[in-house]
Amino acid sequence: MKYFIITGTSRGLGEAMAFKLISPEHQLICISRTKNNDLIAASSHLDYYEFDLQNVNQIEALMEQVFQKINLTNADGVYLINNAAIISPFSRIEQANSQDLMDNLHVNLLAPIVLTSSFIRLTQHLPLEKRILNISSASAKQLLPGMSAYSAAKAGLDAFSSCVGLEQGVESAAVKIVSVYPGMVDTSLQEQARNTSNEALTTPDIFKMVKDRGMLASPAATADKLISFLLGHSFHQGAVVEDLFL
Template sequence: MKHIIITGTSRGIGESLANQLINPAHHLICISRTANEGLLARAKELDCHLDYFNYDLTDISGIEQLVENVFSRIELRSSDETIYLINNAAMLTPVSPIERLETEQIVENLHLNLLAPMVITSNFLRLTKHMNADKKILNISSASAKYILPSQSAYSTAKAGLDSFTKCIDIEQKLATYPAKAAAVYPGMIDTSLQSEIRSVSTELFPYVNEFIQLSEEGKLQSPEYTASKLIEILVSEDFGKTVLIETID
């Protein structure tokens, strides 16, 4: 049995990942602010094991208990089993020069994009430390961590931090008795709500908005379904973790 924890499954990549991973051999644990009724219905129709946790991951204080609750639904019986964590939940907003941002907007962005994956991962590793099983952590990062544009300081900073965090995990886990493997992936430019959000921003706040609109109009954005399939290929690969930062999924 593969136990797969995925955050941000209400829409976009997370929803596509969960849809493609619904399988009788998989136990999916989905986390998002609001439940995805479509995923729940499909899992029920196919008689697949899916647990759903409604939780706002910007509330860092409750994540430890959330992960405890998740693991109360997981039973690893042997080293043949696997447990994967996909830190996918993210937000792009606020898109604006830093001096125009409210403190609460900066905090919310960094909570969801960086602190939540760190705290989830910390508790995931703590609760699996003594488990001799196949353990993998896939962090969905962004090319924005490396290729910096104006008005995305919170998002880019958080994703750069997520990259560094993943590298730290890799180093630490090499010293563990039962190590987990970790990788961060830049999934590319995808036709999701995050892209819709940035296309709706004024040129005053984001000077490159017209370039993003053009990419969409020319059909150059990847679909969430294609992106999810490539991410799953990476996740299940025997080479997972050999490259800690994957900058392309093509």
């Protein structure tokens, strides 16, 4: 049995990855603030945790609860997919309020860091395949006005993944960790970026153009690539994968 812990499964890419992973040989542990009843109905091998990743102090307890449900005697792989993220605040930094900035950094950076820390602590002794896939973004490098917190969080996630990769090394017991840019995907996060009414920014026009020109991939097609990558042979310790197509 392979166990997958996935954050942000109520919609978008997280939901699509969870649907792709449904199988009698896979147990899914899904985490988001809103339950996804379609996913719950689609699999009997699925536990859903309605959890707000802003509550960073409760993540360790959540992970302990999750691992109590994992039957390690029949496990041949344990995977963590840090996918949940928010784009807001979508504004120039001097116009952003501090609570929105904290929310962004909590969900996009601190939560994946604490989830990774707990995951490694709880799995390091296990003779299984252990992998962490951090869903990052090209926004870590391609900078646009209004997205400084999001870009900073994703750049931080990339540096974090590479650094933990160095700590884990390449021995067979190591937990492998990779950061990946999924490309532009037609989800509510994109919709939010397009529809922001911030007149001080030209950035929403770029997102509108991308949609109008049909440049957005479907969540299902991107989920296919991400899952093949997660379970495949090119999952190299500490890598930041900027293009899944290469």
